[in-house]
Structures are given as C-alpha cells and as structure tokens.
Amino acid sequence: MTEPLANRLGSYPSRSAPPYAQGSSANLADILERVLDKGIVIAGDIQINLLDIELLTIKLRLLVASVDKAKEMGIDWWEHDPSLSSRSRGEQSLAEENRRLRAEIDAIRQANALPEKEEAPQDTGRRRRGSARDE
C-alpha cells in the first residue's frame, strides 16, 4: 500500500524517464497558476488578508491571463500602475495631474479672492455663472 511511487514510475515511457523532471525548467506561469490558485487551502497561523491575495492573483492574472478579459470584468487599474504600464507614466497621468493642479489653483484663488488676470474673459464669466448657480 505504501509502495514508493518511484518504483511505480519505472513504468513510464522513456521520454518522461525522470519523474517530475521539469524542475527549474518548468514554466513559471504553469507553476504560479498551480501554487497560487490550486493546492489545498488550510488555515495557517499567519493570516494573509484574503483581499490582498485576491489582488495579487488578479495582478498575476494580468500577466498570465488575458488583459481583454480583465477589461471586460471592469478591472483596468493596471493602466495607472507604473510597474505594469508604460502608458500610465505618459500623457494620461500628466493630464490627470494637470486637472488636479488646475482645480487646486481655482480653489485657492476663490478662497483668497486672487485677481484672475491670467484667465480669459469668457472663462471668468463662466465661473461666475457657475458660482451663481451654486448659490
């Protein structure tokens, strides 16, 4: 009943002669999909927040699985993660930063009642109409 597996593996075809022979050459994607996603889960003493693990798994799936499928699922945060996307360092984040800075400047101007000499006249008018609506 406890006959060693190695003996039984002797009946393998020659091409797989060394059993479990993939060793270090096994494809990382194949290993990760097994050790992270498969294998039996039993509670350990070191509790890892499941959400974190799910996030990790999602990240890896973006490497392993299809980006299109992730997009279908509404997951697109990698586009903002510099480690995963060169795009996020490009104009997208610049535009985002620009928007944020403009909003901050506007807020400061309104708070301190700074002169708005840099603004084009119609912009000033629009903001006044905007604040009038707010009142």
Next chain:
Amino acid sequence: MSDLLTYAYAVVRNAEGLREATAPLRGVAESPVSLLTDTGDDQLGLAVSHVPGQDFQEDALKQHLEDLEWLEAVARAHHGVIEALGERTTVLPLRLATVYLDDNRAREVLEAGRTMFAGRLARLSEHVEWGVKIYVESSAALAEPTVPAADLTPGRAYLRNRRQQQSVRDTVYQAAQKAAERVEAAGRRHASDRVRHRVQQGLLADAAGAVGENVVNDAYLVPLKRCDGFLADVAHAADGLDGVRVEATGPWAPYSFAMPLDESGGAAAAEGAPP
C-alpha cells in the same frame, strides 16, 4: 528559535524511507525540510521547514508576495519540495505560503484534518496530473499566400485578402476545436478527473516562449498506469490539423485536484465546451 516560523509544503502519505528521503531536501530560503507525523498511527506526514519570521510575518509576507522575483523564488522552492516528495509517495500539495508559529501548531492542524487529508490522499493515490494546452498558431492565419489580384482595384484586393485571412482564421479555430474534442476524448478514456485552468496570455506566457494563442489550458488527473495511453492520444490530437499545437506538461503533483471535489470545479463542473 522564536524568530523562525514553520512553513508547510504538503500533506503526504507516510512511506518507508520517506523521512530519510526528505532530510536532504532544501525548501524555501534554502531551509532543510523535515517530516512531521501525526501522533496516531503515523500514516500521514506534513513536510515543513523553518523560515525566517522577518520574511513571513503578515506584513512582510504581504509586501513580498507583490514582488515577482521573491514570489518566483518561493514558488519554485515550494514546487521543488512537492515535486521531490511526489517521487516517493502520494502528496497533497498545500497552497503557497501556509505558515505556522511552530511545529506543534502545524502538527495540531495535521491531526485535526486527518480524516479529510486521508480521504484526499486516497483519491490521489497512484495518480499524477498532466497539463494539456492547445495553441492556435497565429502565424498560420497570416502566412497563407494570397492570389495575385492584377485584375482587381486596390480596394477590392484588400477586401478579398481580408476575407481570405478571416476564413483561414475560422478554419484554424475549427481545427483547434477538433483537437480539443480529441483531448477530451483521451481524458474520458484514460483520466479520472479534469479541471480547466484559465488560458495563458500575457507577459509570463510570452516570457515562457509560448508561440501562438493559448485557447485551452486543462489539467487531467491520470492513473499512473494510464499515462502512456493518455500521452499517446494527446500527442496525436493535432494530427492533420494545420496551425494547431497541443502541448502536454507534467507529470505534476496533483495540485489541481487537491481541493475537495465540491470546491475544485472538477470534471462534472467543467464539462462546458471549450472556447
């Protein structure tokens, strides 16, 4: 000692000489692997090693897991221990990073779950896992020579080429479907169970040198004495089908079949047609 934690790799069916075979193994962080056995009838073992607490405490672990290089090293070490044990006995692989405060805590978990572990091991006994992936070689769709179109306007020639490419692509996917049916038939003939994995695309799959689009990625649980037949059938699954490649990986320890049936999405739950 207090800064060491106990990292568990797999529950194994104890076997003669297993403890000695385990002794030279090195696991995560190059730590020596040892076998904890249950205090009862000594039938089950838990392969463990001692890992540094500063790397495997909650916060550190969370951070490390996001680091692909660290993760790769731990994943390969974890896999290496399971693979080595699998050469000697039936293994029930644990999920990566199952960590206990000390050996006593790990042994308690082994004993608390012994009925379930024994049941799982009985099902996996004398079985190995084979991965089967089917690829559609994308170059096949474009390599098709197009008829010279001297009598056509550039617009019509373009449209005709597009139609031809589309039709070649449809043919290739139909061929992949045919290969998938043959692999499934091989599974029905030889395997005890099957689970589907997500198809592999993206950076890791490309880094592994995969050519073409992965359309099927399944794992089969195959009895040892049926492996030859299964592999022979799988090897012929793409015969006569252009642009389709079938790749078997393994034998793996039965990672994909370690969870209890109702949670593993086993054969019954995965009978849907391949994409």
